[in-house]
Amino acid sequence: MPSFDIVSEVDIQEVRNAVDQAKREVSTRFDFKGTKCSFEQNDAEITLKGEQEFQLNQMMDILRQKLVKRKVDLACMDIKDPESSLNAAIQKVVIRQGIESDTARKMVKMVKGAKLKVQAQIQGDQVRVTGKNRDDLQQVIALFKNADFDLPLQYINFRD
Structure with a gap:
């Protein structure tokens, strides 16, 4: 996945x-x-x-x-x-380093509200997004690039 x-x-x-x-x-x-x-x-x-x-x-x-x-x-x-x-x-x-828990919860809620076929879960100070389709993951990245969380976000560890 x-x-x-x-x-x-x-x-x-x-x-x-x-x-x-x-x-x-x-x-x-x-x-x-x-x-x-x-x-x-x-x-x-x-x-x-x-x-x-x-x-x-x-x-x-x-x-x-x-x-x-x-x-x-x-x-x-x-x-x-x-x-x-x-x-x-x-x-x-x-x-500031890492994503605070309140911001991470907002991110997970935003992913669930987008009705995409992906799951988001909080892992310490980062959020992991998994899905069956690579295109859905790219839509999540586009969603977060348009959102304003008042901190710089990077997207790492992309695995196929």
């Missing part, structure tokens, strides 16, 4: 490379000279530190540009609200 998996994965090494490039750009830009602005990455969490909130906005733009150049989908970013104090501003960005 043909099947494939729907996943939401991000290459963390590419994210790390983008953060390193953003660090280099902040260290060389004239408008950041003499400021205490920095990027820190801890696994899938990036922390932006600056002296004022407008600097965080500029740093976020730099980070987005670098992620796009590295072909990382920006929909995987969960941007938290900035926290400001007297001389410091901090903002956290979490890189």
Whole structure:
């Protein structure tokens, strides 16, 4: 029986490379000279530190540009609200990996609502779709490409 998996994965090494490039750009830009602005990455969490909130906005733009150049989908970013104090501003960005259970349930419900001859089941942080016909599986892929789940989806492990 043909099947494939729907996943939401991000290459963390590419994210790390983008953060390193953003660090280099902040260290060389004239408008950041003499400021205490920095990027820190801890696994899938990036922390932006600056002296004022407008600097965080500029740093976020730099980070987005670098992620796009590295072909990382920006929909995987969960941007938290900035926290400001007297001389410091901090903002956290979490890189989302995997499909959350609520979103996976919506996906399964969407497949069942399409009345296609396929079965969808949740397997951890991914959704497996199986069916008798390869064309039905391709219709499921087309269905998900038109849907908006606010996260990047990849279709892997296609087996015939």
